[in-house]
Amino acid sequence: MAENATVLIVDDEDRIRRLLRMYLEREEFSVEEADNGTDALHMALTNDYDVILLDIMMPGMDGIEVCQALRQEKSTPVIMLTAKGEESNRVQGFEVGTDDYIVKPFSPREVVLRVKAVLRRTTDANYNKGKTQATNLIVFPHLTIDLDAYRVTANGIEISLTPKEYELLCFLAKAPDKVFKREDLLKEVWEYEFFGDLRTVDTHVKRLREKLTNVSKEAAKMIVTVWGVGYKLEVDDA
Structure with missing residues (x-):
């Protein structure tokens, strides 16, 4: 490697x-x-x-x-x-x-x-970027994550994410509508404790929303803040 x-x-x-x-x-x-x-x-x-x-x-x-x-x-x-x-x-x-x-x-x-x-x-x-056929996708109405190619698109437009932004989005997307505490996101996404620096999650969510908003406001709205708890990726069934 x-x-x-x-x-x-x-x-x-x-x-x-x-x-x-x-x-x-x-x-x-x-x-x-x-x-x-x-x-x-x-x-x-x-x-x-x-x-x-x-x-x-x-x-x-x-x-x-x-x-x-x-x-x-x-x-x-x-x-x-x-x-x-x-x-x-x-x-x-x-x-x-x-x-x-x-x-x-x-x-x-x-x-x-x-x-x-x-x-x-x-x-x-x-x-995996060279693969022409996607076989492992997470698909929502306004957001698609190609897990094989590590590629995120909103309304068909590819979004450039840092590795940690990508991991955070994937973690939320793999369990849609489930609320995650910020402490749990630190442990699962960063894989080690940040000794209470919960703003790490907040700043990454903020940047992720900003990047999604630039392409699709609908996709950005999927990342929902649950006040006093944490975050979730909300899927509109309508």
Whole structure:
């Protein structure tokens, strides 16, 4: 899975970049580096990386600004690196489209595992995009999810989602009309506890609705907030 996969490491601390490079190359990843946000954005827009490890706090253009600008053009998976205590920055990161975050000081092995988890999804997606016949579909009146091709269309128009946005939508769509608590969505979709940072779910739902609204207001309205509980994907039987 890691073969030929390319990771861009963005951090202004040389020590951190060297440490992450060592562990990732040990797992046969191809690694490139940037020590500032401006160079990182240029590299991310001109190259197709499989995963970007992006530090939030950098002089000049910070990680939030890089991710925000990147999301205007690409859905490359982004794992944000944040210092402990930067909760507000982490929430900002999710709002601009970060897929995951890792708190410093971190275990390099954890970083490798998170990168591999992203690749398990995107590798399958790229492999299946070449298939011409869909065999595994979730179909609603205004929304279709092709699980084989990792493709979402609303009213026939394809929507570009980040891996985590896609996973969240699929999870809700596989159990239509069932209400899920935000805590349960964190556990099931993110596969680990976020220690009470429930706004992670809220910001992803917000971005998902915005993307659906741009194509189909009817599809966007299917994602319903159940106040005080969580969210569901509501299907109109009419």
